Amino acid sequence: MRWSQAFIPTLRDDPADSEAVSHKLLVRGGYVRQLMSGIYSMLPLGQRVRDKVMAIIREEMNAINGQEFLLPNLHPREIWDRTGRTVSFAEVLMTFDDNKGSPVVLSPTHEEIFATVAGELTSYKQLPQMWYHIQTKFRDEPRPKSGLLRVREFTMKDSYSFDIDEAGLDVQFDNHRNAYLRIFERLGITAVPVAASSGAMGGKESVEFMMQSDIGEDSVVHCANCGYAANREKATSAIPDVDDPPESGALEVFDTPGVRTIADLEVFEGGAVADRQIKTLVYVLDGEFALLLLRGDHALEEQKVQDGTGASEVRPAHEEEIRALLGADAGSLGAVGVDGIPVYADHALSGRSSMTTGANENDKHIRNVDVARDIAVTKWLDLRSVEDGEGCPNCGEPLNLFKAIEVGHIFKLGTFYAEPLGVNVLDEHGKTVPIVMGSYGIGVERNMAASIEANHDDKGIVWPLEIAPFAVVITVIRPDDAATMDTAEALYANLWGRGVEVLLDDRDERPGVKFNDAELIGIPYRVTVGPRGIAEGMCEVVDRRTGESTEIAIDSAADEIAGLLGV
RNA sequence: CGGGCUGUGGCGCAGCUUGGCAGCGCGCCUGCUUUGGGAGCAGGAGGUCGUCAGUUCAAAUCUGACCAGCCCGACCA
Structure with a gap:
């Protein structure tokens, strides 16, 4: 393909509506154009890849x-x-x-x-x-x-x-x-x-x-x-057990004015550290209410709710739904004494005692909760989201x-x-x-x-050879110079004859424009043919990935390039 | 679906506050010069200012509705 006849609309500026590197480079490199949200046209280069x-x-x-x-x-x-x-x-x-x-x-x-x-x-x-x-x-x-x-x-x-x-x-x-x-x-x-x-x-x-x-x-x-x-x-991950007092005392409701979050209750006089609290979430699973219980310092992984309960539609309950169901607002909820609603508890709560949780009355919590004694758990599930650095479930080493x-x-x-x-x-x-x-x-x-995303640098795309739209671009420095153009054409024909996909940059552009475009669209090898090199019988081959430049004799150029490409 | 932002020539943007000739850079076309890392000079083409309605003598600019796009969240093989 001759670049002068190709439709490769490269852009100098990043498109304003892109963030991802691959998005910017695909648009700037003339690979794709957007038609509407999430719908793209593949331009010729894009289609080749x-x-x-x-x-x-x-x-x-x-x-x-x-x-x-x-x-x-x-x-x-x-x-x-x-x-x-x-x-x-x-x-x-x-x-x-x-x-x-x-x-x-x-x-x-x-x-x-x-x-x-x-x-x-x-x-x-x-x-x-x-x-x-x-x-x-x-x-x-x-x-x-x-x-x-x-x-x-x-x-x-x-x-x-x-x-x-x-x-x-x-x-x-x-x-x-x-x-x-x-x-x-x-x-x-x-x-x-x-x-x-x-x-x-x-x-x-x-x-x-x-x-x-x-x-x-x-x-x-x-x-x-x-x-x-x-x-x-x-x-899943392995996490250390929390030491609870051996036995829970009697359940005790106490006033917690203004306490709405796990963090609030941690600093509240008479409260509890997060890992000794029970977090109670109200969810709607396929249209039915359910309580989800987690340790206070653990985050819910919603997909696990779906997988563990078999529900296909999972969403948090709305404020009004929660109030109507339990008579209190989020922040004061608990599962103690709740019946008629399925209660799904995370394994990390198993066997825990002397815990603190909401009392289903605003501004009140309950302490001395013994999970086995005080909460009717419908089903134990893995509901917790794994955090960075927790222990591997197989070997215990920190997870990434x-x-x-x-x-x-x-x-x-x-x-x-x-x-x-x-x-x-x-x-x-x-x-x-x-x-x-x-x-x-x-x-x-x-x-x-x-x-x-995996193969680019600050100049543009660096395609792996096997999926590059062209393997080689011949950059002609002075296409108006007959000897230069003849040499480039001969190399171009020779390489095509060997089955090498070559793009011939015969455009009447400054060298800098051509080099930059070649790097932007990410062609693995660039062969530079210009009057200066021809005078010495040489041309230059540049490896896009390494930037390494080699002077080679024009007479053996086709052989050497074919060798680089393994053809 | 909730929150935020943006729609002005092919691309990137200014102009909008305070209504009054639609601009800038890049790109594009023609000519001359230039040519080994995004050239210079001269001349030129290209825009219903997202759409519709309203206010006004007059709307890119003010008001309303709608549409589209982007980002965050929700959601998602």
């Missing part, structure tokens, strides 16, 4: 016996009703009626449709199968952000495995885990597999691939010693807490979809059994952006 990312994914999927499909994006809503996901995906599901008045959805993912096709599987002899496609997804995210990292229309490779039993699923799951790690390596992304919550996908076990980044939206805990890693939504971008997610679905959709086969005993499924997702554009 997208293609390469997809090619890598396709290769790795084919290598683990994947068969490529292309499933539709417009689905009858009825099939989503059957798996209950019209409800669990409600907020992000784009749905409307077609012209005949039939309800349809724009697909946010394809479990239902792949499972439907899998209905044609009839015998265990046909299993295992591994199917995938690379397709557009629509998710009406309430808050798109950070350029391509969180959007409403995007491309995802999603694969689905079909097995006769859990053992087969385990094999496919492992295959994917390994394939994903190879993909991320090729994309220049360091991703850690972590245990995660399955959320709205259904199923049991899931593993997310996390790339550490300050702009990430997830929090991950990781143990450098033993390798334990988990999403904070699911992570960091922010991360979710670059891939794989799920063991089990029979979550097969059962409601009736996807069964006959097993070797002639018995009808549901197929055991897995699903495995990786976002194409999100990974493009993540790769930039």
Whole structure:
């Protein structure tokens, strides 16, 4: 491609509405343009990279016996009703009626449709199968952000495995885990597999691939010693026990005027330190009230409420609801003597005595609470959010807490979809059994952006060679000089002849403009051809990543560059 | 959905307080000079000032409604 004829609209200034580095560079480098919130056009450079990312994914999927499909994006809503996901995906599901008045959805993912096709599987002899496609997804995210990292229309490779039993699923799951790690390596992304919550996908076990980044939206805990890693939504930790007096005295209500918070009660005369208080939260779980109890110094992890209780809709109760339910305001709540409302308590409260909590009367608290004696706990759950530096649940060493971008997610679905959709086969005993499924997702554009987050410097993008839109840019210093241009053209033709993707910067621009643009868009190798070098029979090759510059003879330039690229 | 901010040429912004010719930098076009790290001079093109309504002799500027975008939170594979 000749740059003079290419549409590469680079910008000198950062766009005003971007924060994330990858967003700024994708826009400035002429890779993408925004059409509306969370919806982007891929410009030619962006499309080239997208293609390469997809090619890598396709290769790795084919290598683990994947068969490529292309499933539709417009689905009858009825099939989503059957798996209950019209409800669990409600907020992000784009749905409307077609012209005949039939309800349809724009697909946010394809479990239902792949499972439907899998209905044609009839015998265990046909299993295992591994199917995938690379397709557009629509998710009406309430808050798109950070350029391509969180959007409403995007491309995802999603694969689905079909097995006769859990053992087969385990094999496919492992295959994917390994394939994903190879993909991320090729994309220049360091991703850690972590245990995660399955959320709205259904199923049991899931593993997310996390790339550490300050702009990430997830929090991950990781143990450098033993390798334990988990999403904070699911992570646990070892924390030291608190010493309580051996026995609680009699319950005692006492006045606490103006005390509304854990911190207030800590400094209040006759109060209690945070880890000897019980924090009582009122939540609404699928429309029903529930009390959540935590140690005073612990924070609630909402996803754990969902996972532990099976509720799909979880929200804090409103002020008025709390007052009507318990007769007091948040800050004076407690579970002592409460019945008729489910009480979910965090494990850290188990066996605790002489605790202090609210009395369900404003300005009053209760001391000497013995959890086992005084509170009717419906169910003990892990509800607590892990904090940085707490002990690893496996080895006890301090945990690291960091922010991360979710670059891939794989799920063991089990029979979550097969059962409601009736996807069964006959097993070797002639018995009808549901197929055991897995699903495995990786976002194409999100990974493009993540790769930039991980591979850039103050001048621009530093693409890994394998996904760069071009491998080489030939920067012609004086395109109006015939000898220079002829030399550049010859090198350009030679490299293309070897299958090297080359961009020829033949624009009538100052050298500085060309160098800066080449660095901004992140081409791995720049070859500078100018009259000064030609006079000595030399040209210059610069490595984008290291900045290292090498003078090479023009006569052997094509060979040397091909050698650098390994072609 | 709650809170904050912003919509003025392709990009970045000023002008709005106090209503009165729509501006600046970059980019773009033409010409000349220049050319190994974002050139100089000269000439030029390009904007229903987010939309609609209102106030006014007069609205980018004041008022209202709406729309869009960004940030924080909620939410989220």
